[in-house]
Amino acid sequence: MRLVFKISYYLRSNYLNKEGKSPVMIRISLNGKRCILGTSGLVVKPEKWDGRIGRMKSKSAEALQFNYQLDNIYDTI
Numbered sequence: 001m002r003l004v005f006k007i008s009y010y011l012r013s014n015y016l017n018k019e020g021k022s023p024v025m026i027r028i029s030l031n032g033k034r035c036i037l038g039t040s041g042l043v044v045k046p047e048k049w050d051g052r053i054g055r056m057k058s059k060s061a062e063a064l065q066f067n068y069q070l071d072n073i074y075d076t077i
Helices: 061-076
Strands: 005-011 022-030 033-044
Touching: 033 061
Parallel strands: none
Antiparallel strands: 005 022, 022 033
C-alpha cells in the first residue's frame, strides 16, 4: 500500500501580533487525513506570504532565509 505524506504551511489569518505579522502554521496530511501540528515558530507579514505555494514571496535575502527555515522544518519532520 502506498502512503501519501504531505506537509503544508498556512497563515493563521485571524491573528496579528503587535508588528502586524501572522504565525505560520503546519498541517500534515497522511493518505488524505489532516492533522494540524500547530505553529512553526515563524511569523510573516500577510502581504509577503504566497498562500498558493506556502512560501514567502520574492527573492530577497529575508525571503530566502525564511523559506530556508521552512525547508529545515520539513526535513526535521
